[in-house]
């Protein structure tokens with residue numbers, strides 16, 4: 398199969414989204430999740446790094462399109478650093494929307510803007526060790542303190558799915574007690590403030606660009622569903638869009654079914670996304 402067929406969207410709306418992106422790339426917005434999409438999933442979240450081929454492809458693509466934005470559950474500055482974005486050529490206008498949109502980092506200025514630190518996180522942080530102990534959390538359960546949110550990871554336990562299930566209810570109670578919500582992800586339950594999600598973040602970013610002619614969104618996890626819904630909504634309003642699913646490639650881990658079902662195009666993980674971004678850069682360059 399050639400690359401053109403490999404990256405052909407399976408839906409008419411997806412094909413229209415891709416066609417609009419390629420017809421007027423300078424008005425297109427490329428929006429990408431970080432973990433599982435730009436960066437391969439690894440056991441230790443602190444060791445996650447963007448796939449080098451994805452960064453190289455973005456370096457070529459970013460100067461050709463209207464905007465590139467990374468929309469992530471990570472703190473924005475952490476995603477920028479783990480992505481290697483500050484040092485990468487061509488990414489001088491990249492934006493990272495972190496903490497599901499509560500933070501924003503601009504490559505142009507290296508400035509970080511953030512909403513007020515949420516109340517409730519400090520109290521939940523203090524109570525979390527006790528809650529984990531009383532719940533019988535499996536050995537290997539690990540807390541990622543993200544400052545304005547707390548991620549409880551079970552990937553490094555002996556039975557990640559069972560370890561996660563065990564914690565759903567106690568963490569839901571802890572979150573509710575402190576005005577937080579639980580954001581579920583790939584072997585992680587995150588306690589975070591309500592009021593933002595990737596859909597609202599992407600919608601606001603697109604609203605800053607009234608001339609946007611197309612939007613591509615790529616994600617891999619439940620937290621990306623609101624961004625998918627935002628693209629669907631903008632498509633209904635007439636903005637062409639392409640929904641890409643970075644399919645799970647970690648042994649024994651199922652991909653997020655809802656995302657795969659809604660996507661116009663699936664790629665095999667960050668390496669596949671890198672190929673897609675490379676293909677887009679090739680096609681835009683050869684047309685120009």
Ligand SMILES: O=P(O)(O)OC[C@H]1O[C@H](O[C@H]2O[C@H](CO)[C@@H](O)[C@H](O)[C@H]2O)[C@H](O)[C@@H](O)[C@@H]1O
Nearest residue numbers: 431432438439440442445469470471552583585
């Ligand atoms: O919105 P994203 O950019 O996809 O971030 C979502 C969460 O990703 C990270 O956790 C996930 O990736 C880890 C590294 O590969 C993996 O070990 C873990 O099992 C995954 O859930 C990150 O640690 C979280 O802070 C993000 O919210």
